[in-house]
Amino acid sequence: MKQAKPFSAIATAFDSFMDVLVRSTHESLWAKVIIDKLQEALGEDGHSDLTTIVKPALSSFMILKMVQITVAKGLCPASPFGFACFGSFIAKMGNIAAGHRFVLLAKSLLNKAANELRAQSEAASLRVGDVHTACLSKLQYCIGLLWVGSNLHVLQEKIAAAELFITRHENKTWLVLLYNAQRSVNILVGNERHTLAFNELLERRDAVLNVRQKMMLSFHNLYLSLVYDSDNLKERCEAFFSTKKTSSFLIYGYVIQVFISGLSASKIFRQTGDAVLADRAKMCIEQMRNWGESRGAVELQTKGLHLYAGCGLYIDSRSNHTFLLCLLLMQAEDNYSNGNLQSARYFYSSAISCAKQHRFLNDESLVSNDDLNCH
Known part of the structure; x- marks a missing residue:
C-alpha cells in the first residue's frame, strides 16, 4: 500500500463512519470496552484475524478495527475482507462511489497479497499446533487462486493437496467447502477423467456432513x-x-x-x-x-x-x-x-x-x- 493520500483518505472516511456508528448503536459504550480489550489481545503486531469474532452487534466495529490496524501496522490476512466490508458500509450510508473505491482496493489487496499471507498463516498455524486454522488457510488459499485467475491445472494440484491435508486432519466443514471449489475447477478445465463424477462427489460430501x-x-x-x-x-x-x-x-x-x-x-x-x-x-x-x-x-x-x-x-x-x-x-x-x-x-x-x-x-x-x- 502507498503512503500519504490513500492513508489520509482512509483515515477521514474511518473517522466519519465511526462517528455515525457510535451515535446510532445502543451498545456503543460497551462495544468500546470490548474494542479496547481486543486491542490488548492483539499485541504490537496487530495481525490477529478479527473475522472470527462472533458477536453480530460488534461486526461494524470489528471491520473498522481491521481497517485501522491495516493503516497503522500494515497488511494482515483480514485486510482485504476489512476493506471490502468497509466499502459496503460506506455505500449503504449513501456514498456509493466512495464505497466502490474501497471495494476495488480490497480486490487489489486480494490479488497482490492475501494469498501469500494465507500461505504464511498456514505455516504459522502448524508451528503452534493450530490445525483448524491451518486447514482454513489451505482452503482460502485455493479459493483465492481460483478467483484471481491462476492456471487451472496448477490449481487442480493445489486443491488435491489441500484435500489430502484436510482429510488427514478430519476437518469435515472445510472439506465440504473445498469440494465446491474442486467442482468449479473441473467444470472450467472440462476434463473429469481424473476426478469424481458430480453425483459421486455429492455422495462423498453428504457422507461427511452432520x-x-x-x-x-x-x-x-x-x-x-x-x-x-x-x-x-x-x-x-x-x-x-x-x-x-x-x-x-x-x-x-x-x-x-x-x-x-x-x-x-x-x-x-x-x-x-x-x-x-x-x-x-x-x-x-x-x-x-x-x-x-x-x-x-x-x-x-x-x-x-x-x-x-x-x-x-x-x-x-x-x-x-x-x-x-x-x-x-x-x-x-x-x-x-x-x-x-x-x-x-x-x-x-x-x-x-x-x-x-x-x-x-x-x-x-x-x-x-x-x-x-x-x-
Whole structure:
C-alpha cells in the first residue's frame, strides 16, 4: 500500500463512519470496552484475524478495527475482507462511489497479497499446533487462486493437496467447502477423467456432513436457486423442507431462512399450482408476522445486548424495519401468487419504500425485481 493520500483518505472516511456508528448503536459504550480489550489481545503486531469474532452487534466495529490496524501496522490476512466490508458500509450510508473505491482496493489487496499471507498463516498455524486454522488457510488459499485467475491445472494440484491435508486432519466443514471449489475447477478445465463424477462427489460430501451442515447446505442451495431464478428451484425447496432441523436452527438464522423459503414456496406455487407449497408460504408469513408482533414480549438481556428468542438477531434501531421489510415482500409474493395483483403492487411499493428509507440496498434490488415480474 502507498503512503500519504490513500492513508489520509482512509483515515477521514474511518473517522466519519465511526462517528455515525457510535451515535446510532445502543451498545456503543460497551462495544468500546470490548474494542479496547481486543486491542490488548492483539499485541504490537496487530495481525490477529478479527473475522472470527462472533458477536453480530460488534461486526461494524470489528471491520473498522481491521481497517485501522491495516493503516497503522500494515497488511494482515483480514485486510482485504476489512476493506471490502468497509466499502459496503460506506455505500449503504449513501456514498456509493466512495464505497466502490474501497471495494476495488480490497480486490487489489486480494490479488497482490492475501494469498501469500494465507500461505504464511498456514505455516504459522502448524508451528503452534493450530490445525483448524491451518486447514482454513489451505482452503482460502485455493479459493483465492481460483478467483484471481491462476492456471487451472496448477490449481487442480493445489486443491488435491489441500484435500489430502484436510482429510488427514478430519476437518469435515472445510472439506465440504473445498469440494465446491474442486467442482468449479473441473467444470472450467472440462476434463473429469481424473476426478469424481458430480453425483459421486455429492455422495462423498453428504457422507461427511452432520445434520446442521446438511441443513445449512440445503438452505444455501435454495437461496442461490431463488436469486438466480434457476430451473431447479422446486427441487431445492423440497430438499430444504425435508431436511431435519436441529435446535440450532431455532436460534441462528431462522428469520432469513423462513424469509427465503417463504419466497421460494410462493414462486413455485405460481409455477406449479401445488397447494402444499401455497400452505407453506402462508405458514412462513404467519411466523414472520408473529415475530414482528411479539418481539417486545420475548426480549432477553445478555451482557448489555438485546437478543430476541426465536430469531437470533441482535437488535438495533433498524431491526423492526428488517422484520417489516421481510413481511411486506412475503405478503406481496403471496398476493401475486393468488392473483390479487392490486394488493401485490401495494405491498411491493411499500417494501421498496421501506428498503430505500433504511438503505437496504440488496433488499431493494430483490423487491424491485419481483415487482417488475408482477407488472
